Amino acid sequence: MASRTFLPAVRTASRSLVSTGARRGFQTSQVLRQDVAPVRKPVGAFRGGLFGFLLGATTSGAGMYYYVVDEYRVSNLLLTEDIYALQAAVQRIEAYVKTLEEKVDAKKK
Secondary structure (H helix, E strand, C coil), rough: HHHHHHHHHHHHHHHHHHHCCCCCCCCCCCCHHHCCCCCCCCHHHHHHHHHHHHHHHHHHHHHHHHHHHHHHHHHHHHHHHHHHHHHHHHHHHHHHHHHHHHHHHHHHH
């Protein structure tokens, strides 16, 4: 029962403080009320250097790969062309030798 009698006294005391101007207003400055942009964490020198190195190595590796594949393709085409030219030359020589052998056989008879 003592709590019931104490409660009205607290209410009247708090009302008297509020009514007398003892309450505090909420104020903020103009800068604090502005929206704060998220702060980006700067990329460190080590991470930036490592990322740059990996990007450069990958780019140069890919470029070198395509260069080597293109050179390999060109050299294969040239080699194939040379093989066909050699095969044609061998066939011409074989035909020439056959005609010579036929002429020699004809003269012997």
